[in-house]
Amino acid sequence: MSVLIAVITLSSIAGLFGLVLGYSAIRFRVQGDPVADKIDAILPQTQCGQCSFAGCRPYAEAIAKGEADINRCPPGGTATMLALADLLGVEPKPLAEEHTGEPIKTVVYIDEQTCIGCTLCIQACPVDAILGAAKQMHTVIESECTGCNLCIPPCPVDCIHIMPVKVQPETWRWPLPEHPPGTAPRVSAL
Amino acid sequence: MTQLSSFHGGLHLAGHKTLSTSQPIATLPIPARLVIPLNQHIGAAGELLVAVGDHVLKGQALTKPVGYVSASVHATSSGTISDIGEYPLPHPSGLSARCVVIDTDGKDEWLPHQGEPSYRLLHAAEIRNRVRHAGVVGLGGATFPTSVKMNPAGQIIDTLIINGAECEPYITCDDMLMRERAKEVILGADILLHALGTAHCIIAIEDNKPDAIAALRAALKAAADDTQLGDIAVIAVPTLYPTGGEKQLIKVLTGKEVPSHGLPAEIGLVMQNVATAAAVYRAICCGEPLISRVVTVTGEAVAHPQNLEVRIGTPISQLIEHCGGYLPANPLPLSARADGSPSPQKGAGRPVSQGDTLIMANRLIMGGPMMGFALQSDELPVTKGCNCLLIQNVPAASAAMPCIRCGECVTVCPASLLPQQLYWHASSKNFDQVQDYHLFDCIECGCCSQVCPSHIPLVQYFRFAKTEIWHQETEKRKADHARVRHDFRSERLEREKREREEALRKKKELLAQKAAAETTSGEDDPKKAAIAAAMERVKAKKEQSESAADSAPGKNA
Numbered sequence: 001m002s003v004l005i006a007v008i009t010l011s012s013i014a015g016l017f018g019l020v021l022g023y024s025a026i027r028f029r030v031q032g033d034p035v036a037d038k039i040d041a042i043l044p045q046t047q048c049g050q051c052s053f054a055g056c057r058p059y060a061e062a063i064a065k066g067e068a069d070i071n072r073c074p075p076g077g078t079a080t081m082l083a084l085a086d087l088l089g090v091e092p093k094p095l096a097e098e099h100t101g102e103p104i105k106t107v108v109y110i111d112e113q114t115c116i117g118c119t120l121c122i123q124a125c126p127v128d129a130i131l132g133a134a135k136q137m138h139t140v141i142e143s144e145c146t147g148c149n150l151c152i153p154p155c156p157v158d159c160i161h162i163m164p165v166k167v168q169p170e171t172w173r174w175p176l177p178e179h180p181p182g183t184a185p186r187v188s189a190l
Numbered sequence: 191m192t193q194l195s196s197f198h199g200g201l202h203l204a205g206h207k208t209l210s211t212s213q214p215i216a217t218l219p220i221p222a223r224l225v226i227p228l229n230q231h232i233g234a235a236g237e238l239l240v241a242v243g244d245h246v247l248k249g250q251a252l253t254k255p256v257g258y259v260s261a262s263v264h265a266t267s268s269g270t271i272s273d274i275g276e277y278p279l280p281h282p283s284g285l286s287a288r289c290v291v292i293d294t295d296g297k298d299e300w301l302p303h304q305g306e307p308s309y310r311l312l313h314a315a316e317i318r319n320r321v322r323h324a325g326v327v328g329l330g331g332a333t334f335p336t337s338v339k340m341n342p343a344g345q346i347i348d349t350l351i352i353n354g355a356e357c358e359p360y361i362t363c364d365d366m367l368m369r370e371r372a373k374e375v376i377l378g379a380d381i382l383l384h385a386l387g388t389a390h391c392i393i394a395i396e397d398n399k400p401d402a403i404a405a406l407r408a409a410l411k412a413a414a415d416d417t418q419l420g421d422i423a424v425i426a427v428p429t430l431y432p433t434g435g436e437k438q439l440i441k442v443l444t445g446k447e448v449p450s451h452g453l454p455a456e457i458g459l460v461m462q463n464v465a466t467a468a469a470v471y472r473a474i475c476c477g478e479p480l481i482s483r484v485v486t487v488t489g490e491a492v493a494h495p496q497n498l499e500v501r502i503g504t505p506i507s508q509l510i511e512h513c514g515g516y517l518p519a520n521p522l523p524l525s526a527r528a529d530g531s532p533s534p535q536k537g538a539g540r541p542v543s544q545g546d547t548l549i550m551a552n553r554l555i556m557g558g559p560m561m562g563f564a565l566q567s568d569e570l571p572v573t574k575g576c577n578c579l580l581i582q583n584v585p586a587a588s589a590a591m592p593c594i595r596c597g598e599c600v601t602v603c604p605a606s607l608l609p610q611q612l613y614w615h616a617s618s619k620n621f622d623q624v625q626d627y628h629l630f631d632c633i634e635c636g637c638c639s640q641v642c643p644s645h646i647p648l649v650q651y652f653r654f655a656k657t658e659i660w661h662q663e664t665e666k667r668k669a670d671h672a673r674v675r676h677d678f679r680s681e682r683l684e685r686e687k688r689e690r691e692e693a694l695r696k697k698k699e700l701l702a703q704k705a706a707a708e709t710t711s712g713e714d715d716p717k718k719a720a721i722a723a724a725m726e727r728v729k730a731k732k733e734q735s736e737s738a739a740d741s742a743p744g745k746n747a
Contacts, residue, residue, distance in 0.1 A: 044665070045672035055676065127675040146672045170229075171664070172283035173657040176617070177590070177650045 035088075036064040042083045046075045047126035048148030055126065063088070071095045075147070077103040105165040107145040108152065112137050114159035121151035121160060195445035197438045199602040200430040201637050203560075205398055206360045210488040210495040215366050217499045218512055220267050224292040224503035225277050225571040226252060231327040232334045233259030240290065244271045247301040249479050252290050255322055261335040262325040266481040266501035269294035280506070280556050280570040282563040289571070292503070305477035309381050310418075314340075317385040317474060324473035325480045325574075330364075330434075330463035331557060333575040336470065339460055340385045347388045348458035351443060352379050352467050354395040354402065355427060355434035358558030361578040363484040364464050366497040368395070368402035371468055372409030376422065378467030380413075381474050383420040386460060390421045393464070394439055397426040431560065432635040436461050438604050450631050465577075485572060487513045489581035491551035500572050506554075506579060507568040516551035516581060555580040560636035591644035599638035599648060605631045609638040609648050616655035621662065624655045632656075 040060035051072040053059040062068035063084065070084040071093040078095060085092040094100065110121070110130075117135040129145045132138030140160075152160050229235035236253025240246060246265040253263050269292040276286040306312055312320075322337035330353060352375065356364040368375055379391050395403050406424045413419055427433055427442050437448045439461065446457050454461055462470075465483065472478045481502055488495035493514025500509060510516065555562040558578055599609035608627055615623040629652060638648045 040673070043669070045669040045676065047672070047676050056673070057676075126679060127672050128679050129675075144672075144675065146668075167283070167285060169279055169281045169283055169285045169287055171661070172281075172285055173661055174282070174650065174653040176619075176654050177647050 033061065033064050036061045038087055039063050039084065042076075042080055042087065043073060044076045044080060044146075046146040046148040048075060048146070048150060050074050069093060074099040075103050077101075106147040106149075106162045107140065107142050107165055108147070108149065108160050108162055109140055109142070110138050111159040111161060112139065114157050116157055116159075118156060120154035120156065124151045124154045126150060193445075194425075194427060194442055196428075196430075197433075197441040197604050198606045199604045199637060200432065200438075201602055201640060202429070203359050203431045203640075205429075206488070207362050207365065207398065209360065209490075210362045210486050210497055211365060213494075213496045215370055215484055215497045215499050216512070218501070218504060218509060220294050220296060220298055220501070221504045221508050222294060223272075223505070224266055224269070224294060224501065225505070226263055226266065226290045226292065226503040227277070227279055227571065227573055228253055228263060228288045228290065230263060230333060230502070230574040231261045232332065233257065233261070233338075235288070236260055236262055238274070238290075240271055240274075242271050242274055245269070246271060246292060247299050249301040249303055249481060251323065251325075251479070255335075259335055259338055260322075261327050261337070262323050262479065263290075263502070264325055264479040264481050265290075265292055266503050267292065267294045268297050268299040278567070278570055280565055280573060280576060284566045289503075303477035305473075305475045307475045309474050310384055312474070314385045314387065317381065321385075321470055321473050324469075324478070326466065326469045326473050327480070327574050328463055329465035329469060329483060329574065329577070331561075331575050331577055333573075336462065336466055339462065340382065342386055342455065342460075345455045346458055347386045347455065347460050348390065349444070349460075350379065350383055350386060350388050350391045351439065351454075351459060351461040352382075352391060352393040352464055353434060353436070353439055353461050354393055354399075354406075354464040355439055356399070357396055357429070357431045357434035358560050358578075359431075360488045360580050361486050361558045362488070363486045363497055363577050365399045365402050366486075367465055367468060367484050368399070369405045372402075372405040373413060374468040374471045375406065375464050376409050376413045376419070377475065378469070378471035379422055379462075380419050381470050382460075382462060382467060383422075388420075388460070391423070392443055393422065393424045394427050394443055395424065396429045396433055398429040431637065432604055432633065435604060435633050435635060437633070450628060480574065483572075483574060483576070485509060485576055486578040487581070488578065489551075489555075491517045491583045492581040493517055502574055503571045505568070506565070506570050506572060509572070509579060510554075510568060510581065551581050551583060553582045553584045555582065560640065561634060587647075588645045590646045593644055593646060596643060598641045598643065602637040602641050604635060604637060605633055607632060609652075612655075613646060613648050613651050616651040619655075619658070621655060621659050625659065629655055629659075 036057075037060075040057055043056040043060055045056050047055040049055065051059045051068070053062055053068070059068060059072070063070060070088065070090065071081050073080050074095065078100065081095060082092055115132075115137050117132060117137060119132065119134050119138070121138060122130045122132055126148060127144055127146055129141050130138055130151060131141055147162075147165075149162060152162075228238065234257040236255050238253055240250075240252050245268075246252070247268045248265060250265045251262045252265055255261055271290055272293045273291040274288065275291075277289040277291070278284060278286045279289075309317065318337045318340050321340060322335065326336040327333040328336060328339070354364055354368055354375075356362070375393070379393060383389075383391050393406060395406070397403075403424060403426055410419075410422055410424060425443065427439070432438055433442060436454060440446060440448055440454055440457075440459055444459070446459075448454050448459075449456060469480050469483075473480065482499055483502065484497055485500045486495075486497050487509050492510060493516075496513060498509055498512065554565045554568055556565050556576055556579060557563065559580060559582070562578070562580060593610055593613065595610055597610070600607075603609055605628075611627050612624055612629055612632070615621075615627065616629070632652050634649050634652060636649050639646070639650075642648060
């Protein structure tokens with residue numbers, strides 16, 4: 001008899017919890033993948049595709065699924081890779097040799113003398129930073145340009161050029177002083 | 191308000207103030223060429239109002255303010271604009287920015303202007319607007335637009351503090367200004383009181399400037415006899431570096447602490463520099479924009495240290511030339527002084543020795559010895575924030591040694607921070623940790639670097655960390671913006687694709703409908719039937735003629 005009471009009690013508790021959990025799974029469902037969102041927030045959003053994905057969001061989703069490495073974002077550089085390693089709790093992985101230095105921020109500009117107004121670059125720009133219309137001169141809105149260089153390959157007359165972002169006195173950064181001997185910086189990187 | 195409080199830490203430093211206070215403020219002659227940077231304040235640069243080739247008058251606006259935190263810049267003498275372009279700025283980076291170059295005509299012709307001596311008739315908003323267009327910014331060095339600080343924005347300001355502490359060694363421009371233009375300071379303070387709708391004002395001066403205190407008290411008495419003034423008090427505060435820091439002076443005067451990441455307005459206080467108050471007086475009562483300021487040219491390695499009234503945009507080399515140039519022209523070692531302290535009077539025009547080192551100008555600093563920065567050249571213009579030029583002989587900096595964690599820096603830090611921890615995390619680029627240790631409460635006063643027995647340039651690490659964190663925040667904002675743009679574009683492309691498909695589908699449907707209509711109506715259409723019949727006939731005829739042709743060769747054969 002007492003065994004029966006125990007079985008009934010436990011079964012009803014289990015059923016109750018099952019209902020509560022089932023209800024909350026529907027009621028409080030999280031839209032999207034929160035991990036991918038967090039990864040996407042770290043990525044530099046250049047949408048350049050150098051990671052071999054179609055943009056930052058697809059790369060973030062691939063990392064979240066464990067299908068891609070964290071060291072494939074050259075514009076983000078080592079800082080982004082470290083932030084990703086920190087977020088995901090994985091070992092930092094060095095970037096390819098040519099991308100280990102601090103990434104240089106660039107934007108593009110259109111040589112307006114050469115531009116023929118073909119609109120191919122406008123179609124390639126992932127952030128709508130190029131202004132123009134068919135057979136009209138095009139120009140790059142510098143403040144919107146992410147430096148992804150995706151507009152360069154489609155240009156039939158090679159009139160798009162890369163230039164580094166100019167450092168202004170307001171955006172200038174103080175350099176790190178030279179370290180005292182015997183106190184090599186305990187940089188958390190690598 | 192008589193009970194003074196004190197702040198944590200601080201240093202008693204040798205003042206070296208008498209070097210430059212022996213002579214009255216001299217006015218520098220008009221330079222042949224003025225280079226006026228367009229952005230001399232914190233906030234957005236104004237919109238350019240002039241073009242190359244324009245003739246401008248003294249006091250004419252070169253830019254008009256754009257945005258709330260902004261201020262104008264003005265032509266500081268009459269002349270012709272010869273260029274508008276990038277020129278090097280007096281900035282630690284040595285970078286260039288847009289400047290207007292004026293070739294002066296020597297006439298120094300004023301733009302007609304008029305002030306309003308009975309400023310109490312003006313509305314607070316009108317005073318703010320005039321101050322904004324007069325280009326008045328904080329002259330203590332921070333160059334924050336004064337009109338913004340004059341707007342209480344809903345907060346109740348209980349006391350205005352006029353900062354005449356001038357705590358940094360060597361600098362005496364505020365001291366001399368208070369001595370010589372005390373009335374302007376007093377009336378400027380009264381205008382600020384009126385604009386803020388505040389009842390009380392404290393003018394705080396370090397007690398190492400008895401002449402300035404006496405001059406201000408006398409001027410206050412004289413002005414109070416003449417006109418109805420607000421409640422203004424001149425208070426002497428103990429000399430201790432950095433009493434002139436905004437948060438430190440507030441602690442000394444009121445015992446209150448400004449919240450971290452907060453502004454003094456949150457605790458009902460506003461602070462302005464004495465020179466700013468004088469500039470506000472000139473802007474309102476005389477209608478003169480901010481076109482000049484008092485600059486201290488001092489140090490052991492300049493011939494005649496003194497204070498100069500300098501037009502904004504004057505090359506620094508001209509100030510130094512006016513003060514007798516760098517020392518020494520011809521190095522001649524003198525007898526060593528026993529106490530090792532320099533003697534400017536004896537040294538005027540001649541090299542002075544300090545210990546057995548010959549004093550030679552090897553460093554030009556803008557600002558004071560504690561918070562200033564070295565300039566790469568003297569071919570740079572004087573800006574609104576330039577309070578002092580210090581020409582020194584500095585022995586090569588001793589190499590930094592490892593931190594021994596003695597805690598001296600903690601003892602002297604006026605912001606009650608832990609500089610050794612900040613240093614540790616800043617040097618390892620651990621930017622989250624430095625913020626946990628309240629990096630942004632650091633006022634960069636330099637006390638910690640001064641006392642460090644290992645000669646670690648602590649403040650440089652803090653400046654590095656601050657600018658790195660700001661950079662990261664800017665990058666993050668840019669990335670978020672790019673994400674929004676990209677998402678919008680993806681959505682737009684998606685929508686366009688959907689719309690195209692929709693249109694195509696509709697077209698197809700329409701065609702299908704038409705075709706269906708045609709097939710059903712085709713059966714009883716007489717035209718179609720006639721065509722079909724004609725086709726039948728043609729076909730039959732063709733077959734007939736073909737069979738005839740087939741049989742014909744047989745006959746011939």
